[in-house]
Amino acid sequence: MTLSLGARPDTHLAPRRAVRLLEFPRRYPLVAVTLAVGLGVVGLLLTGQPVAAQWLGSGWALAVAAKVAWGMVQDVLAGHWGVDLLAVTAVTATVVVGEYLASLVVVLMLTGGQALEDYAANRARKELNALLERAPVLAHRLRPDGSVEDVPVEEVRPGDQLMVRPAEVVPVDGDLVDAEADFDESSITGESLPVTRRAGDPVLSGALNEQQAVVLRATATVADSQYSKIVAMVREAAESRAPVVRLADRYAVPFTVFAFLVAGLAWWYHGDVVVFAEVLVVATPCPLLLAAPVAFLGGMSRAARNGIIIKNAGTLERLAAVRTAAFDKTGTITYGRPELLAVHPRAPWTGDELLRLAASAEEYSSHVLATSVREAAVARGLELIPAAAAHEEATHGVTARVGGHEVVVGKRAHVAACSTGVAEQPLGPGELAVYVAVDGRFAGTLVMSDQVRADAAATMAQLEALGVRERMILSGDVRATVAHVAAAVGIPHVRAECLPEDKVRTVRDAPARPVLMVGDGVNDAPVLAAADVGVAMGARGATAASESADVVILTEDLARTATAVRIGRRTVQVALQSIWLGIALSVALMLVAATGVIPAIFGALSQEAVDLLAILNALRALRGSRHEQD
Helix, strand or coil, X not given: CCCCCCCCCCCCHXXXXXXXXXXXXXXXXXXXXXXXXXXXXXXXXXXXXXXXHHXXXXXXXXXXXHHHHHHHHHHHHCCCCCCHHHHHHHHHHXXXXXXXXXXXXXXXXXXXXXXXXXXXHHHHCHHHHHHHXXXXXXXXXXXXXXXXXXXXXXXXXXXXXXXXXXXXECCXXXXXXXXXXXXXCHHHHCCCCCEEEECCCEECCCCEEXXXXXXXXXXXXXXXXXXXXXXXXXXXXXXXXXHHHHHHHHHHHHHHHHHHHHHHHXXXXXXXXXXXXXXXXXXXXXXXHHHHHHHHHHHHHHHHHCCEEECCHHHHHHHHCCCEEEEEHHHHHECCCCEEXXXXXXXXXXXXXXXXXXXXHHCCCCCXXXXXXXXXXXXXXXXXXXXXXXXXXXXXXXXXXXCCXXXXXXXXXXXXXXXXXXXXXXXXXCEEEEEEEECCEEXXXXXXXXXXXXXXXXXXXXXXHXXXXXXXXXXXXXXXXXXXXXXXXXXXXXXXXXXXXXXXXXXXXXXXXXXXXXXXXXXXXXXXXXXXXXXXXXXXXXXXXXXXXXXXXXXXXXXXXXXXXXXXXXXXXXXXXXXXXXXXXXXXXXXXXXXXXXXXXXXXXXXXXXXXXXXXHHHHHXXXXXXXXX
């Protein structure tokens, strides 16, 4: 299975189709020769030369059977079993009994299987291919004199100014230089409406520039840009195999034994080797080999259309079986943008002095609360003080030397461990406190609030309807705050004041498996890796979380967590339906053929119809059921 990288798709459809027709014989030479032989056989029959027709058809069929048999022997020696033995025997048997037309149909099925799989797989991975094909290969870089030069995207460096023309794809991550521009991010995030970016705003690589040429300042190389990481994940996903696909491979051995048993009994009962051949021509179950991979590609393509990158096919199967869902709180259940509600200083410090010292120390922290504290200080017009030294303990707090003072900012327990007089701050529903100590003495608190996402409660209800009965929040915040959020969204279990190792332990010990874990930050990476299915949400900035996760949601839309589970269940359901549909129809045809009422040529044609039906059924994974909405 191959995925090609290139520039944007050519809009001249007729030339492309002509090129594909010309490439067909080169890509599938055995299919092309089989079709040519078939036409030659028909021509010989129409001109009254049946003997020559039989020699031509039989000779080619046996040649292909010999080639397949040699490949089969090599596979067996390598420890791989399959259904090729049925096809080789069917071809040989039909030639022996003079049913060379049926043997040609079986040969066409054998040689055309790869072409059929490629066609179905390309249809199934349409959205995945769309992401790959959009990847630009050139960038328009501005020279110092204002002229434009086209350079390979690999040569773009941070700081370069790039022109992106209308209807072109942004080649690397960058910041908008122009005053304002609209971008279509639908192929990446699944958002159908264009988004407006203004000067200084970050622009996601892979976005489509809308109506006017714009200038961006590159902030990353192509290798470090978000779109390249998405492309790498898509390649990994398209090349993976799910356990259910390997399970289909294992069905091949008992199916082969059953087919030979039915064919042998039919031969014994009728005393006619022709019936043996008639049974075997309907017993080549290509659906076993093709339908499940097509269904899984379809599921991953459907997920990509919704802005969800599922890294491998096995993840889809685990998503289908999820029984427990765990969520980080800040930035996942909540918006992750806490707002300062109040400052409670202790003498001799004033509110502005306390906020200024805390924000200056938080300059050296990557925590989302630190960002909110700094933004609140800047909004009040406070000038931050550079720190002489700073040290952060992840998830606990930060210690910094600011303006000659030793400032500690963080959780109550952390501040209390290195200062005196720390008093607990009373909090309202959904509020949280940041504690501050200066020179070893408690200096006050900053009270903040982070709003719950509007779709959080609905997402929990959807997960419960999908069979995810156990749901929990894992958070480093105090229990009162976490419990309030959990109650507001319908999550029954709370694990508060967790360190990263506590989250990992809780996920590993969860009794109802598989466990899905949803997070968004760098500190979520360990628990995402420990979960059966790790989901990184809003992954534009959370690189570590994205790399540790099995599923990456490209927007901050919590509801897509439920969408991912729904797609997983639908995909596995369709894959198994397709496998059993192919087996059931093949078995039914074998039993009918065992009565001797189906001529070999009609049996071979009916098996082709079974293959097509099973693959068309597998393509249903591209869309939801009538009761589902993407």
